[in-house]
Amino acid sequence: MANIKDLAQRAQAQPRFGPGHSLCRGCGIPIVVRTVLSSIPGRVVVINATGCLEVATTRYPFTAWQVPWIHVAFENAAAVASGVEAAYHVLAARGNLAEPVTLVVFAGDGGTYDIGLQALSGALERGHRFIYVCYDNEAYMNTGIQRSSATPFGAATTTSPGGRQTIGKPEPRKNIVEIVAAHRIPYVAQAALSHWQDLSDKVQRAYHADGPAFLNVLSSCPPGWGHEPSDSVSVVRMAVDSGYWPLVEVIEGHWRLTYQPEERIPVVKWLRRQGRFQHLFRNGQEEAIEKIHASIDEEWHKMVKRDADDAFWFRTEEAQRWNQVPILPTAWEPRLGTPVWESFRESPHQG
Amino acid sequence: MAAELISGNEACARGAIAAGLTFFAGYPISPSSEIAEALARLLPANQGVFIQMEDEMSSLGAVLGASLGGAKAMTATSGPGFTLMQEHLGYAGLAEIPCVVVDVMRVGPSTGVPTAPSQGDVMQARWGSHGDRATVALVPASVPEIYQMTITAFNIAERLRTPVVLLYDEVLAHMRERVELQPPAESALWERPRASAEPGPRFQPYAANRELTAQLPNFGEGYHFHVTGLMHDERGYPTTDPETVRRLMARLDGKVEPVPGWVPPERYRLDDADWVFVAYGITARVAREAVDRLRESGVAAGLYRPRVLWPVAPGQLSEQLGRARTVVVAEMNQGQWADVVARYRPATVRVLSQGKLGGEPFTTEELLGLAQELTAKGATVL
Numbered sequence: 001m002a003n004i005k006d007l008a009q010r011a012q013a014q015p016r017f018g019p020g021h022s023l024c025r026g027c028g029i030p031i032v033v034r035t036v037l038s039s040i041p042g043r044v045v046v047i048n049a050t051g052c053l054e055v056a057t058t059r060y061p062f063t064a065w066q067v068p069w070i071h072v073a074f075e076n077a078a079a080v081a082s083g084v085e086a087a088y089h090v091l092a093a094r095g096n097l098a099e100p101v102t103l104v105v106f107a108g109d110g111g112t113y114d115i116g117l118q119a120l121s122g123a124l125e126r127g128h129r130f131i132y133v134c135y136d137n138e139a140y141m142n143t144g145i146q147r148s149s150a151t152p153f154g155a156a157t158t159t160s161p162g163g164r165q166t167i168g169k170p171e172p173r174k175n176i177v178e179i180v181a182a183h184r185i186p187y188v189a190q191a192a193l194s195h196w197q198d199l200s201d202k203v204q205r206a207y208h209a210d211g212p213a214f215l216n217v218l219s220s221c222p223p224g225w226g227h228e229p230s231d232s233v234s235v236v237r238m239a240v241d242s243g244y245w246p247l248v249e250v251i252e253g254h255w256r257l258t259y260q261p262e263e264r265i266p267v268v269k270w271l272r273r274q275g276r277f278q279h280l281f282r283n284g285q286e287e288a289i290e291k292i293h294a295s296i297d298e299e300w301h302k303m304v305k306r307d308a309d310d311a312f313w314f315r316t317e318e319a320q321r322w323n324q325v326p327i328l329p330t331a332w333e334p335r336l337g338t339p340v341w342e343s344f345r346e347s348p349h350q351g
Numbered sequence: 352m353a354a355e356l357i358s359g360n361e362a363c364a365r366g367a368i369a370a371g372l373t374f375f376a377g378y379p380i381s382p383s384s385e386i387a388e389a390l391a392r393l394l395p396a397n398q399g400v401f402i403q404m405e406d407e408m409s410s411l412g413a414v415l416g417a418s419l420g421g422a423k424a425m426t427a428t429s430g431p432g433f434t435l436m437q438e439h440l441g442y443a444g445l446a447e448i449p450c451v452v453v454d455v456m457r458v459g460p461s462t463g464v465p466t467a468p469s470q471g472d473v474m475q476a477r478w479g480s481h482g483d484r485a486t487v488a489l490v491p492a493s494v495p496e497i498y499q500m501t502i503t504a505f506n507i508a509e510r511l512r513t514p515v516v517l518l519y520d521e522v523l524a525h526m527r528e529r530v531e532l533q534p535p536a537e538s539a540l541w542e543r544p545r546a547s548a549e550p551g552p553r554f555q556p557y558a559a560n561r562e563l564t565a566q567l568p569n570f571g572e573g574y575h576f577h578v579t580g581l582m583h584d585e586r587g588y589p590t591t592d593p594e595t596v597r598r599l600m601a602r603l604d605g606k607v608e609p610v611p612g613w614v615p616p617e618r619y620r621l622d623d624a625d626w627v628f629v630a631y632g633i634t635a636r637v638a639r640e641a642v643d644r645l646r647e648s649g650v651a652a653g654l655y656r657p658r659v660l661w662p663v664a665p666g667q668l669s670e671q672l673g674r675a676r677t678v679v680v681a682e683m684n685q686g687q688w689a690d691v692v693a694r695y696r697p698a699t700v701r702v703l704s705q706g707k708l709g710g711e712p713f714t715t716e717e718l719l720g721l722a723q724e725l726t727a728k729g730a731t732v733l
Contacts, residue, residue, distance in 0.1 A: 114405035143379040
């Protein structure tokens with residue numbers, strides 16, 4: 001299993017994402033990007049949706065990308081990835097592709113949950129092989145902290161202001177992992193930047209998936225969440241330890257928790273650390289905090305039950321194939337999971 | 352009224368509230384996001400509804416639905432979002448759904464320079480949606496005028512049951528100016544025409560009034576009718592009959608014809624000018640100073656500033672420019688409106704297009720330099 005030393009060595013030997021970007025102090029996104037890219041062997045092409053990452057890594061006259069990189073628009077990262085992937089199939093079919101390529105899509109929660117959902121759903125349904133990484137910082141940070149459908153209940157943003165009369169965003173967040181898993185793709189996972197080993201393992205499993213793989217990674221945003229830049233990792237860790245952000249995997253339709261805190265910390269501790277929830281600690285907002293508490297409890301218990309229900313599958317031989325994977329491969333290896341591309345390979349174009 | 356120092360985007364939001372806005376659906380995009388942010392605060396406090404949508408297509412979709420339900424509705428965006436809204440804009444024009452779409456122009460095409468000003472959406476406002484269609488687009492040139500013109504945009508949208516586009520650039524959006532906002536009197540707010548006939552099988556929602564405007568009731572008022580993007584007859588039902596289609600298109604064109612008369616252009620030192628700048632938005636502010644400076648040096652310069660870019664009133668344009676000998680159309684694009692001026696100019700007027708790209712507004716010196724260069728070449732004499 002690749003440890004942090006391996007990842008660092010790999011990042012040094014084969015730099016893919018370098019300095020020269022202008023993401024904020026304490027931004028979680030570069031941590032996610034580095035961990036993801038250094039966990040993938042071989043050639044990589046990055047497809048980037050509009051967002052902080054795109055804007056801040058490609059400021060004239062610099063680029064932070066040392067791999068082929070494309071940004072088209074906000075709503076279509078998965079559609080562009082579909083096209084690039086199809087092109088590689090054409091090259092492969094004609095014998096013009098010497099070495100396989102891994103396509104990695106980076107998009108924020110806006111580009112994934114909202115404007116990009118249609119393109120993502122289409123690409124997942126068609127079964128294009130790529131690793132789609134959503135760096136989820138729970139609002140539109142690039143345009144100045146507007147609410148997204150990933151913004152949790154009660155959080156204040158500029159378009160869901162919090163105050164004496166308002167509780168911030170009145171709707172709960174969308175569960176993108178369940179939505180993506182409903183497409184029955186081989187590999188879906190939820191991770192967090194604070195648990196880099198877990199994230200790296202998941203990327204490596206995603207790399208082996210025969211078909212689309214999706215990772216929803218909790219990032220952080222000091223200006224948007226209202227915490228010190230130096231606290232990014234610890235705030236995200238608290239989100240995980242409170243049960244707000246369960247680290248899960250859905251492998252070929254089977255759910256499991258990849259991390260269980262020995263004791264879940266009270267979610268209030270996590271809320272208190274962030275400016276976006278401060279209005280909830282005024283008089284009269286106790287009900288909202290109670291609601292947050294209850295919904296996290298409910299979701300967590302649902303997840304624990306799913307984990308228990310599917311535990312038998314993870315003991316099967318079929319599942320064991322995925323367990324052996326987290327060894328950083330040095331070359332292109334056989335892919336795992338349902339071969340959703342079978343039908344494409346047998347298309348009449350290839351005789 | 353107390354004096355305030357506010358930005359163009361805030362003036363737009365405040366103007367919308369003053370006009371009676373009750374519904375906003377939008378999607379954040381620089382440099383228009385402050386409009387949504389302001390309305391997220393202002394609308395709930397004014398018995399209105401603010402919804403942030405998942406993209407620009409659904410934003411205008413929700414606005415159309417709200418408008419048919421009876422709300423005064425708007426959205427705000429910038430070039431890329433305006434592009435995504437084009438299908439709905441065409442629909443709103445054909446189906447006669449009142450709405451206001453604010454487009455804060457930034458450098459395009461594509462992502463372009465998201466934080467820099469441009470006037471590159473003039474033709475997108477005119478022809479961005481497929482098919483021939485009538486269009487109304489207004490261009491304010493100051494923060495107080497953004498406030499006033501947002502109200503005017505609602506008035507026109509409601510009275511003529513048509514989408515109205517309010518176009519201004521990033522400089523005006525973020526520039527702060529001193530304003531004393533005067534909310535309009537109730538009587539100065541125009542309402543949409545109401546259905547005059549009783550509900551029943553003979554009811555014709557698309558039977559026009561004297562202003563060539565359909566008189567749809569709001570949804571839920573007891574009428575049964577269709578709203579469709581297909582060509583339709585007076586009953587609102589689809590038709591492919593060429594004559595009916597031609598009649599509908601002619602009516603939609605005809606109903607917006609009075610708009611340039613309602614919102615007249617600004618004429619600055621134009622009466623005796625033989626050297627005329629045509630400019631709108633922030634560019635007109637620069638041209639105005641250039642006119643003063645040229646006058647100081649003895650050149651009879653003037654400014655013609657349209658407040659309505661679409662529809663064009665050819666008679667108004669040729670009459671206003673009739674005295675001039677040289678007309679320079681300065682705009683932050685490749686000459687999108689210069690073509691219009693050239694098309695409708697009087698035969699004795701020479702029209703020169705001075706476009707500027709790159710995301711910087713014109714400077715007075717640039718316009719003066721241009722004037723000197725042209726004068727040296729004898730361009731004022733045909």
